[in-house]
Amino acid sequence: xxxxxxxxxxxxxxxxxxxxxxxxxxxxxxxxxxxxxxxxxxxxxxxxxxxxxxxxxxxxxxxxxxxxxxxxxxxxxxxxxxxxxxxxxxxxxxxxxxxxxxxxxxxxxxxxxxxxxxxxxxxxxxxxxxxxxxxxxxxxxxxxxxxxxxxxxxxxxxx
Amino acid sequence: xxxxxxxxxxxxxxxxxxxxxxxxxxxxxxxxxxxxxxxxxxxxxxxxxxxxxxxxxxxxxxxxxxxxxxxxxxxxxxxxxxxxxxxxxxxxxxxxxxxxxxxxxxxxxxxxxxxxxxxxxxxxxxxxxxxxxxxxxxxxxxxxxxxxxxxxxxxxxxx
Ligand SMILES: [Ca+2]
Ligand SMILES: [Ca+2]
Ligand SMILES: [Zn+2]
Ligand SMILES: [Zn+2]
Numbered sequence: 371x372x373x374x375x376x377x378x379x380x381x382x383x384x385x386x387x388x389x390x391x392x393x394x395x396x397x398x399x400x401x402x403x404x405x406x407x408x409x410x411x412x413x414x415x416x417x418x419x420x421x422x423x424x425x426x427x428x429x430x431x432x433x434x435x436x437x438x439x440x441x442x443x444x445x446x447x448x449x450x451x452x453x454x455x456x457x458x459x460x461x462x463x464x465x466x467x468x469x470x471x472x473x474x475x476x477x478x479x480x481x482x483x484x485x486x487x488x489x490x491x492x493x494x495x496x497x498x499x500x501x502x503x504x505x506x507x508x509x510x511x512x513x514x515x516x517x518x519x520x521x522x523x524x525x526x527x528x529x
Numbered sequence: 530x531x532x533x534x535x536x537x538x539x540x541x542x543x544x545x546x547x548x549x550x551x552x553x554x555x556x557x558x559x560x561x562x563x564x565x566x567x568x569x570x571x572x573x574x575x576x577x578x579x580x581x582x583x584x585x586x587x588x589x590x591x592x593x594x595x596x597x598x599x600x601x602x603x604x605x606x607x608x609x610x611x612x613x614x615x616x617x618x619x620x621x622x623x624x625x626x627x628x629x630x631x632x633x634x635x636x637x638x639x640x641x642x643x644x645x646x647x648x649x650x651x652x653x654x655x656x657x658x659x660x661x662x663x664x665x666x667x668x669x670x671x672x673x674x675x676x677x678x679x680x681x682x683x684x685x686x687x688x
Contacts, residue, residue, distance in 0.1 A: 421600065425599050425600050426596060426599075426600075427595050427596060427598060427599060427600055427601065427628075428587070428592050428595050428596045428624065429596075433587050433592075436586050436587050437585060437586060437587045437588075439586060440584050440585075440586060441580065441584050441585075441586055441680065442586065443680070443685075444679065444680060444683050444684060444685045445685055447683065459623070459627050460622075460623035460624075460626040460627045461620060461623040461624040461626075461627045462623070463623055464618070464619035464620040464621070464622055464623025464624070464644070465587065465619075465620040465623070467619040467620075468618050468619045468620045468682070468683050469586075469683045470683055485623070520603065521600065521602070521603060523627070524603050524606065524627050524628045524629055525603060526602075526603045526604055
């Protein structure tokens with residue numbers, strides 16, 4: 371893993387763990403400016419899912435990181451990578467496309483498979499790490515709070 | 530226009546005007562629960578673009594309305610219509626798909642054309658009203674603050 375990916379994924383996983391510790395959905399994200407070749411990478415912002423903590427319907431990990439980043443000039447996104455511990459849902463996928471973020475690094479896509487194909491069809495580079503740490507944390511949460519998880523992805527819970 | 534659409538579009542346009550009055554991007558949205566046939570429609574929440582007001586990169590009109598609605602059970606979205614004064618960008622399109630909102634009513638799509646085809650390809654009913662009021666308010670804003678508008682849709686402003 372290169373320096374950009376280590377910086378971003380470490381921050382995203384830390385956010386996921388923090389969210390879990392708060393009783394929330396353990397999905398974390400980070401936005402890293404990687405600039406042009408040779409530039410030092412810079413962590414712009416991090417975030418985690420806030421459904422439970424803030425009764426939020428839109429602050430998924432990725433949206434939260436983008437929101438915490440504040441207003442950025444369009445060219446900043448175009449030289450950045452977004453990291454997320456779990457495959458991005460259609461809303462977060464759409465946010466990545468809106469800002470034309472060229473690169474997405476995903477911890478795992480076993481517990482949920484989002485808009486990876488749509489991203490690729492728009493020329494976005496998508497990397498799935500297959501992280502065991504991400505998989506087991508998310509699987510634990512889904513076992514513990516299936517209804518909250520289903521609500522987060524718009525699925526009805528079948529009793 | 531039926532009762533649901535009148536309720537929703539009136540609220541969305543009011544939000545757009547409020548945002549303009551605050552110096553913000555004049556895009557408004559509303560989420561209306563239309564229930565099953567014969568049920569009284571209910572305005573769940575409204576919102577407007579908050580880029581300028583809250584230095585927000587994610588609170589577009591539709592995201593703002595969904596956020597203001599708070600946590601809802603998945604089946605509520607499935608019996609609701611979302612109204613927006615302007616065609617939804619890819620992020621807002623993705624949010625509509627995430628929550629499987631079955632119906633989207635759009636004020637206009639001349640100043641910006643978003644993910645209408647993607648919505649339709651997922652079976653979402655999309656209605657474009659072609660509102661002159663929505664068109665002229667948005668056009669006025671774009672003339673006055675082109676850079677802010679471009680930033681909102683991730684476009685670089687060419688001097
Ligand atoms: Ca927190
Ligand atoms: Ca306001
Ligand atoms: Zn998401
Ligand atoms: Zn939008």
